Amino acid sequence: MLWICIYLPLLPLEVFTQKKQQGALVVEEKTNHRRQVLLANTEAYDAGISIGSSISTALSLVSTLSIKKKDEAAEWQALEQLATWAYQFTPYITLQEHTLLLEVESSLTLFKGKDALCKHLTDGLQQWGYQYSIACCSTAKSAHLLAKAKIRDRENKNLNKLFFHTDDIQQCPINLLDINEKTKASLLSMGLTQIKDVTCLPKDAINRRFGTGLSLQLQQVMGNTSDIQKNFSLPKTFDQSIHFTEELIHSSSLLFPLKRLLSYLENYLLARQLLCNSFVITFNEHSQQRHSLVMQLAQPHYRNDYFLSLIKLKLENINLQQPVIGIKVTARYFSPMTQQTRDLFLSYQEPAQSKHALIDTLTHRLGERSMHQIVINKDYRPEIAAQIRPISINLHNIDPNNTIKENDAHYDVKKTREKQRKITQTNNPQQDIDATIQTQHPELTRPLWLFQKPQPLHNKKGVPIYGERLQLIKGPERIETGWWDKQPINRDYYVAQHPTGVIYWVYVNREKGAPHQSSYTPKYQDNQWFLHGVFG
Amino acid sequence: MTGLQDVLQHPSIWRASDALQQESCTQQTQRHIPTGFSQLDKELPLHGWPKNELSEWLSPQWGIGELQLLSPALAQLSQQQRWIVWVSPPWQPYGPALIQQGVNISNVLLIYAKSNNEKLWAMETCLQSGACSMVLGWPNKVLPQQIKRLHLAARKGNSWCLLMRHSDHAQHASPAPLRVMARVAGAHVELQLIKRRGSWASHWIQFPHLLTASLTSTKPATSINETSPNVDLRQSLTPTNIMPMLHAPTLRND
Incomplete structure (x- = not known):
């Protein structure tokens, strides 16, 4: 087993700073009926605010200080986003507070060794903009402890590496363990400051004094007892949102947050190996009103830049009535990702854009009703023998049975089904041609x-x-x-x-x-x- | 004088008149689409319609035979798995007739755009995408710089752009490398290449109207009224021309 622990010490603060807020910012925490500073950004830190000081002290130092309550939901959302991205490395992911644990033993061959894998991982983490510490060890708890220790004790040269042995734990201070304050205090008062001080004591004596919890935890850290972790699994539908700290007025300024949401969508689709047929963007307006934009795709896709290029076309036609304070992207309809086979001896140049991608581009600017195809019917009436029908968008390449549907009352399932029915009827005009009147009577x-x-x-x-x-x-x-x-x-x-x-x-x-x-x-x-x- | 002849013999000297004579260059055969009409192939600079350029088709009105002259090329291009896009055609291209001409109509895409700008945008997007073998466009108004832009888009997407314009525009300059003027004269459709690479404008090339040519009576049949009842019904009574009797009985001369 090889566990990688990604520890995000500043996550409560970073979920707010990702939205590009300027100025001093602290995250508050309530302990013993006292509001105190849990984390402070560099501006606040430079102004003299220290962690653990009361909010009133902090306010007296910086009058313009913005104070945020610890937002656990946002932290979990951020962790889940990170986990979705990390799904490319391993399916065994565990989420803990501020922590992401990955078990990567089975992926080492794929990534050509643990060094290469960690390089991939750290390169990717840089893009997320979180401050992190990363440690690899053979058990989940030891990796977690070491990652925490690396943050606490930056000067320690013994800890300045990526891959650890469980013996490295011995040097770590006792207060990193997940134990209650009372036990911590009594251990320290007994002069036991490092983990090795505790592990060398007889197990029975520890159990008698501190209960079985501490020794069990130590056993798990050393890998002597099994430590079962709860696996993170991807949700069945994609539903992510961003709330802005300020109101956005121009539709063009929505592109930047949308890009972020769509990159999450890409990660999600890649992790589940799916393609997206349609998704809905909901703009939360200032007056509690919602404005939805349904994106139908002629060709299921997963790339966020492709989604974005279509949205750009659509946003041009949209006038925001009111300032927008939040965006939500929901995707419920997927189809399996399949590898396309290509002709080895193409007679013409490979198309830069596929036929269906072109339909997507045109539809989102000109509207669905402007694209038509000729449909041939078996009829002698000239106007019925050939009719032009609006091209059936979405579901072009999709076998209706393959489409993964999620039941949701919000979504217009009926409409989509109708479309599916239509496409099965008039899927390919070419099919009918052999039986048309024209081929039977070419002399007409x-x-x-x-x-x-x-x-x-x-x-x-x-x-x-x-x-x-x-x-x-x-x-x-x-x-x-x-x-x-x-x-x-x-x-x-x-x-x-x-x-x-x-x-x-x-x-x-x-x-x-x-x-x-x-x-x-x-x-x-x-x-x-x-x-x-x-x-x- | 022999000196001049020697210079002209040099392989690196290129003369415009050479362009029409070069035939067996493989690169060039890939760059053109045979028109299906030998007299027209002879006159076109690449011995066929260009594959990745813009061409202008100037006509005093639509329906004079432009589709019949283009249908061999359409039939050939429709075999590619790419779209043939019609942007705002004046009428509906009729499927059964296109099939008769050999066009694979599953690759035919019709776009009806509201404004002129949208028409031009759709044309450019289709051309650039590389997913279209041909784009036929009937814009209301197009400026020389927009023609140039469409030409560049056609180059990029490796598709043939055919810009359908009224023949009044023939007198205005245009950056299109090939300009074809069409007119109808009696039973003939005539084409003139008023601008082409490597040569001057061509003379009028005559094409018999395909429909009249297919009818045995090339002389115009008389109308049906009391004075001249000699409508050539023999043609329609030959076995191949009889409509199936199920729903549509043909008139018989008993």
Whole structure:
């Protein structure tokens, strides 16, 4: 077993200073009905405020002092964020107060030895901006003790290393142990200042004087007794928020905190080996109002810079009504991360951006309804044979069965399901093409441009007029169908040429029950002509 | 004078007229798309449409045959797993007809943008992304510097940008390397390359309108009225041209 302990001594203070607050700041703590300084930042320290002094003393020294109550929830959140990030090193993570314990024995081969692993770990920790002390030892408790000792006793050269043996514990002072004040005091009064002083005493004598707790703890430190740690496990959904100390007015200033939240999201997705299909950003406004932004992705992704580039596009269109005091990012829909296989012999240059990523970019600026694809239906009615439909975003590459869903009343599950259903129906227009009427009857003349709405034409003695007389050069092709639904048509289609040379597709509405004409030449004296397409 | 001839023979001397004569350069064959029309291939600088450039298509109106002239290229490009993007086309490109021309419509993406700026933005984004083999755009208004920008985007994303503009703009200068002017004359569509690399503007190249060419009667058929009832229905009565009888019976001459 190799335990790495990351000890964050200033965490209660650092959860506040991460938000870039200037000036003196202390974190207060209440002990014995007395408010006292638990931690102080450098500005406060330089002004003479010392740890343990009362709040009123501190205030008399710095009148502009900002005092924060110890925020344990924020500390845990910070620890969990750190644990999510540390998940890349090992799945065995334990969270304790201000402390992160990692068991890395099984990951050593992957990271090519403990030196390389610790280098990765410390390099990553630097980015988080916390002050930390790190120690590796064979038991969890000894690693924890040594990490604490490294902070307390910086000058000690024996402690100025990363990897320790359990024997190094012997030199550590007794007050680092997790024991109550009374036991601590009596041990010190007996002249037992270092751990080795206690361990060399007979076990029975210690048990009789101080109870079994102390000797059990010492056994666990030395690795003689099992020490079961509670494993940290990642939550099923991602839900992280940031509260600002000041109000943000411009939407562009939201990008910086968003970037941080999204990097947590990336860590989370990497740790769980998932891709995110959609997530919701909620802006808490000053007046308790919430403004949500739903980000739907055509292609599930995990990279925070990708998310951010889409948000940038969307934020351009958003006007903040009121100052924002907090942001929350929630993600509940995931799909498994899969490796994409690529063609070895690509005939063209590898696309810089995938097809679906482009759809994402366009959708977030232009809106979902501006992108369309042509859908082919098996129908003789020209306007139904091919329709343009808004492109179904999200769920493009996703097998609906694979999608991991979490039940949540807040989320519009129904809508997503509908979309899923839609995509299974009209997934790939290409699939249907083999069965279309066009491939069965390639001789049919169809224009390359079709009007959304047929344009009525004047009728002059049965001849359509579009500015000038149209010459009918091919036809008729009679289409009489659709009696089974509410859009029956009964038309004769002609190819017609305009004197300018442009060739149109026109039709004439045949009236129902019109008397049968003896001649094959239809006379459309009283029928309405329409322009339906152009042979562009 | 022999001195001048010697100089011109030197391999490092390049003359604009050479560009049209070079054929067997592998790099160039990769950079073009055959148009499907030999008379047009002959005139184009790369013997085909460019693959990663901007071209301008100037036309007095839409629907005169531009899609039929482009469809061989569209069919070829649609085989790539990249989008063919149509930004604000004047009408709906009709799927069945595109399929007849061999276009894989699952790669066709239509974008309808509201403002002119959004149209240009969409075009540039699509071109730059590298996820599009071709972008056809019908912007309302485009400035020379915006054309240049689109051209650079096309270069970056390795896609062909076809800027569809009214032929009134032909007289204005444009940074587009290739400008094609179209017009319709009787039963023909005519193209003129008013700007191309390595050569002067071409003459008008004639293309018979594909539809009229496919009809046996190249002479314009007469309209259907009492005075001239000779509509050429023989064509539509040959077995291949009869619509299936299920829903749409063809008129028969009994």
